[in-house]
Amino acid sequence: MLTTLRYIPACIFILLTVMPGLSLAANDQSLAKAIKTYKSGYNACVEAHRIRSSNLVAAKEKISFYLKKLKEAKSIDKRIMSTTEQNVDRNITQCKTAEEDILRAEAFPIIEKAFNECNKTKKHLSSGAITSAERSFKKYTSFKSQAFALTTSLDKQPGTKAKIKRCDKSGAKLKLALVEVQSIVKAAELKNNMAQQSLTICRNGQSKLKAKTVNKQAINEAKRKLSESMTISSGINFNIEQAKASSKYGVLPIHNTVRASLTETKKCQQSLKFSISKNNKVVSDRLLAKTAAAKKAQEQKSLKEKVAKDLANKQRAEKLKLENELAEKKKQDALIIEQENKRKEALAKAGAIKKQKADEFALKKAAKEAQKTKNDATKKKSTADWRNLVEEKASTSDKSKSDTKQSSTKKDWTNLAPVNKN
Numbered sequence: 001m002l003t004t005l006r007y008i009p010a011c012i013f014i015l016l017t018v019m020p021g022l023s024l025a026a027n028d029q030s031l032a033k034a035i036k037t038y039k040s041g042y043n044a045c046v047e048a049h050r051i052r053s054s055n056l057v058a059a060k061e062k063i064s065f066y067l068k069k070l071k072e073a074k075s076i077d078k079r080i081m082s083t084t085e086q087n088v089d090r091n092i093t094q095c096k097t098a099e100e101d102i103l104r105a106e107a108f109p110i111i112e113k114a115f116n117e118c119n120k121t122k123k124h125l126s127s128g129a130i131t132s133a134e135r136s137f138k139k140y141t142s143f144k145s146q147a148f149a150l151t152t153s154l155d156k157q158p159g160t161k162a163k164i165k166r167c168d169k170s171g172a173k174l175k176l177a178l179v180e181v182q183s184i185v186k187a188a189e190l191k192n193n194m195a196q197q198s199l200t201i202c203r204n205g206q207s208k209l210k211a212k213t214v215n216k217q218a219i220n221e222a223k224r225k226l227s228e229s230m231t232i233s234s235g236i237n238f239n240i241e242q243a244k245a246s247s248k249y250g251v252l253p254i255h256n257t258v259r260a261s262l263t264e265t266k267k268c269q270q271s272l273k274f275s276i277s278k279n280n281k282v283v284s285d286r287l288l289a290k291t292a293a294a295k296k297a298q299e300q301k302s303l304k305e306k307v308a309k310d311l312a313n314k315q316r317a318e319k320l321k322l323e324n325e326l327a328e329k330k331k332q333d334a335l336i337i338e339q340e341n342k343r344k345e346a347l348a349k350a351g352a353i354k355k356q357k358a359d360e361f362a363l364k365k366a367a368k369e370a371q372k373t374k375n376d377a378t379k380k381k382s383t384a385d386w387r388n389l390v391e392e393k394a395s396t397s398d399k400s401k402s403d404t405k406q407s408s409t410k411k412d413w414t415n416l417a418p419v420n421k422n
Contacts (some may be wrong), residue, residue, distance in 0.1 A: 035086055041069025042091050049098035052105045059102050066095055103151035111154055114143035118167035125173055130181045131253055137174050140167060156253035181252065188254040191236050195261035198232040201225050202268040204276065214279045222279075226272050233265050 048062035070092070073080045080088060117140035124133030144164070147154055155161040205225025208218045240251060240259050 030077040031079055031085070033085060034073040034080040035083065035088055037069055037076060038073040038080055038088060038091075039086070041066040041073075044069075045091075045095035045098050045187060048102060049095075052102045056102070056105055063095075063099055063102050067099070070095075076307065082293065091321060100151055106154060107150040107154055108149040110150070111147040111160065112142045114147060115163050115167065117143060118163070118170060121167075121174060122170050125170065130174075130177050133174055134178060137171055141171075149309050173290050177310050185252060185254045188238075188252065191238050192254065192258045192261050194232055195258060195265050196237050198229045198236075199261060199265040199268055201232070202229040202265060202272055203265075205229065205272050206268065208215075209272075209275045211280050214283065216283055219276060219279050222272060222276050226269060226276065229265070229269055229272075233262065233269070236262065238262060 044062040045066035048059040048066065051062075052059040070080075081092065082089060117136045120136035121133045121140060124130070144167075155164060202225065205222040208214075208222040208225065211218065236258075238258055240255055324402055
């Protein structure tokens, strides 16, 4: 070490010996500046503490100014927090107390609100209004937290500490009550869930009947849903008056919820019953109308078939009649033809016969004429001969014989005349 110092230049050695004194002087100046800065805010602290009861807002502003100066002083020299020069340490302690007093003054109205809600909690617990008690205690806790967020020195005051202790006991009682209530709530929630399930099923049944045209299948499905809904709701044993009488906590919000759910479910079921009845009538009327229409259509069809059948029968009868008439006509025509043919045959035969007869007649006539001619000739000859004979015997016969003979001759002569059969 000595060997090393031996080689240090003289100027540097001088600096090394002077520097501690220079450093001490600089530190003194820093602390003095910090104290000066602190003191510039100290009066604000004193004033804040003085007016805290009459003007809390101004007191808060002044204490904020003090704290700002304290912070600045600390940034200049941290020793400000422990120096005894100019009684700074006592001033800081005094201002710390002032700050706490101001914070307590700000927190006091809030903690009073907390105590007010605490008293409400006790009152609600006594009357069994557990929900209101829980709501008030939550407010108490909130206000208490706000007050203690400002300052934790509140419980240093005996009265405040005692009140907080009593309120905490009320909180413990509330916690036990909430356990009991939770059991009641769970039972009620179970009933409410059943009511909601029943309501959901009922509404599902209602949805089956919302179509423009509802059929029998939809109505049956709605009936099934209604029955299912009513089965569930009938299993819910709940009466709000009984719930009120059976519990020291009275009617809880969940009880009103259950009652509302059951009321809504009952309305839904009644509405669904009405809809089912209404749609049953509609479907029934539609079925009757359809049946009537079908019957009418069948009657019209039967009538048309009858008319068609009658027309067909008439047409068939007319056709048959026409056919019969045609057949009869054909038969008559055939008969007429046959008769005509027979007539023609008869005429032809008659003509032949006539011709034959004519021929025979002609022959006969010719024969007669020939015979007549012959007879005439013979007669003439006979007459001549007779005449000659008569004339010969005239003289010898008497007149009567002569007349008789002449008459007889004349008769014979007439018989010999030819006969015309035409």
